[in-house]
Amino acid sequence: MIEATRNNIPIVDLHCHLDLFPDHVELVHECEQKAIRVLSVTTTPRAWPWNRDLNANSRYVRVGLGFHPEIVAERPDEIKLFERYSYEARYIGEIGIDGRPANRHSYELQRKVFERVLDICAEQGGKILTVHSASAVTPVIDSLEKHFPTSRGHVILHWFSGNLSELQRAKKLGCYFSVNPAMLRSKRGRDIVASIPQERMLTESDGPFLTVEGRPARPSDVFIALRELGTLIGKSPEEVSSIVLRNLRKLVS
Numbered sequence: 106m107i108e109a110t111r112n113n114i115p116i117v118d119l120h121c122h123l124d125l126f127p128d129h130v131e132l133v134h135e136c137e138q139k140a141i142r143v144l145s146v147t148t149t150p151r152a153w154p155w156n157r158d159l160n161a162n163s164r165y166v167r168v169g170l171g172f173h174p175e176i177v178a179e180r181p182d183e184i185k186l187f188e189r190y191s192y193e194a195r196y197i198g199e200i201g202i203d204g205r206p207a208n209r210h211s212y213e214l215q216r217k218v219f220e221r222v223l224d225i226c227a228e229q230g231g232k233i234l235t236v237h238s239a240s241a242v243t244p245v246i247d248s249l250e251k252h253f254p255t256s257r258g259h260v261i262l263h264w265f266s267g268n269l270s271e272l273q274r275a276k277k278l279g280c281y282f283s284v285n286p287a288m289l290r291s292k293r294g295r296d297i298v299a300s301i302p303q304e305r306m307l308t309e310s311d312g313p314f315l316t317v318e319g320r321p322a323r324p325s326d327v328f329i330a331l332r333e334l335g336t337l338i339g340k341s342p343e344e345v346s347s348i349v350l351r352n353l354r355k356l357v358s
């Protein structure tokens with residue numbers, strides 16, 4: 106199997122919005138060519154069918170059925186579409202709760218929809234969730250505890266920004282953590298990331314929302330996360346890549 110990427114290091118991007126890039130189709134093709142493993146998350150259930158069809162024969166790109174917390178208030182009725190498509194989706198995301206000031210007005214609705222999503226996923230079982238928890242880590246963990254028994258699937262907390270006690274709670278729930286370069290920019294961020302157990306560590310780009318060098322991050326930019334994670338935990342990018350790949354295999358097996 107060819108796994109050629111930057112410096113020939115295998116890249117795993119567990120959270121990227123491929124469908125929000127203007128060159129979406131080319132980008133899917135690029136990930137296939139370079140054997141970059143991507144979880145392409147979506148923001149609305151309505152985006153599911155064409156993303157699913159576009160990637161039907163992908164070897165390295167998987168698609169998540171999403172209902173983004175910042176969009177829930179605009180179209181709460183799409184929960185019905187979410188439920189309908191959920192039977193064909195193994196990967197779920199982006200879902201979650203956003204507690205930042207701009208989204209406080211819809212907080213209760215977000216929580217309700219997120220918990221409904223968790224109930225649907227728990228009932229079906231075997232799904233892998235990528236979860237948003239910006240300024241809402243404690244409520245997200247509370248909802249997971251109440252609505253998503255650990256035996257019913259796997260949870261990846263994307264762009265985790267909680268504190269150490271929240272990290273402990275999430276660890277107890279068996280959560281994985283997908284790390285992007287932005288999380289490593291502050292000392293606080295690095296301290297938290299350094300406390301993530303290596304067997305739960307994954308990587309992400311969160312492109313195009315996250316930017317690197319002034320442009321939207323692409324899956325290949327996960328290399329930056331590998332390099333900086335390596336510096337943080339005293340390993341080479343190659344070693345970090347092996348850890349992430351091993352975790353991915355465990356997650357999907």
Ligand SMILES: [Zn+2]
Pocket residue numbers: 120122146199311314
């Ligand atoms: Zn995202």
